[in-house]
Amino acid sequence: MMNNNPETYQPRHQTPETQARPARVREVPNWRRFDVASEINADIIIAGIDHALESKKQIDEDTALRIAGVLGRAIGPDSHLSTYARTNTGNYEEIREEYLSLYNHPEAPPRATDLINWLGYYAVRQRFRFAESIQDPEPYPPKLENILVPTEVEIRDQPGTVHVPGIYGNEDIEDLKRTLRTLRYDEDAALQAFLSLPNVNAMSGDIMGDFHDSYIGSWHNHEDAISEICDLDDKEREVLEFASERGFYFDYLTPDYDFLEDEAREAYDIVRLDDETYVFAK
Incomplete structure (x- = not known):
């Protein structure tokens, strides 16, 4: 008869087959x-x-x-x-x-x-179909470190879009948000415009250095911005001189601002944000 007295009961001898084993811990990644x-x-x-x-x-x-x-x-x-x-x-x-x-x-x-x-x-x-690359032309075969991913951020209730290489995840993006708070991103519309550019790497490690190297200026009137960066006065002078040499005179020239903007975009990035035009050198 089995002795069920807890003070005298001794467990039977355990063999390797009956000994309790710790649960196997799954290796992740395996x-x-x-x-x-x-x-x-x-x-x-x-x-x-x-x-x-x-x-x-x-x-x-x-x-x-x-x-x-x-x-x-x-x-x-x-x-x-x-x-x-x-x-x-x-x-x-x-x-x-x-x-x-x-x-x-x-x-x-x-x-x-x-x-x-x-x-x-x-x-x-x-x-993100139109995500751009850090380098132009884009390197091939593709690598995550080269593609810039549009990333939504909100800094003190100010929403915006920045672009980070594909090798960065949530933890890195949270670090970036802390940096943007320190830089007062929410108060600086020009910085918001700069970081919204699809070819600007927000993870470069020197956001403000990149910004100051690129920033040309801002204009409340969009046509004034195009006129300034295209040297419209010089262009008009060239046209008038060309015409006068051939016996033609004009009282007024009408600029094609769409054409001039397309031409300017070969050398400049132009961002319209909240009724203001921001211009950055490429």
Whole structure:
């Protein structure tokens, strides 16, 4: 008969099979699972990337979803990447945070970072079709560090759009917002106009230095701004001299401001914000 007296009961001898084991802690990211999935899908992914390289375009949808599935294996079946791979739906910011967590992991294999560059570039272009590059012409093959992603910010109730390279996620963007508060972004319309330019990198590390190097001035009247940066007086003088040499005289010349603005944009960035025109050198 079993002795149930707690003071005298001794447990039976435990064998290795009956001993309690601690629950296995899942490794995240699990690079072994990534390696296995990568090998299984290698032929299809390589073919998709080769096609993109031949045409100098981004990868197609099927290749992007296949890459997302491989990367999702490193996180788990419930990851946003895995869901995106299965359903072709998902929130860009959530997917971005996952692939950046893999991209920035100290043990990330080169094959993973290469795939993330292709997928991340595809994801940015799907969400922001006209996103620009830090460099002109845009480097190829694509890398996340080169593409500038439009990013909404709100500093003390002042909304705006800035542009950050694709390698930066939520934590970095929150740091940027703190910097913008320090720079009184909400009180400086010229700074807001400058950072709204799609080719300005808000993560350059020297926002105010970049701003002062580029800023030409602001005008309340848009046509006055175009006249100033196009040297309209000099252009009119040249036309009158050209005409007078041929026996023609004009009482008045009518500028085509749309034409002049298009010409000026070859050398300047022009931003109209809250009834003010801001001009920056390219």
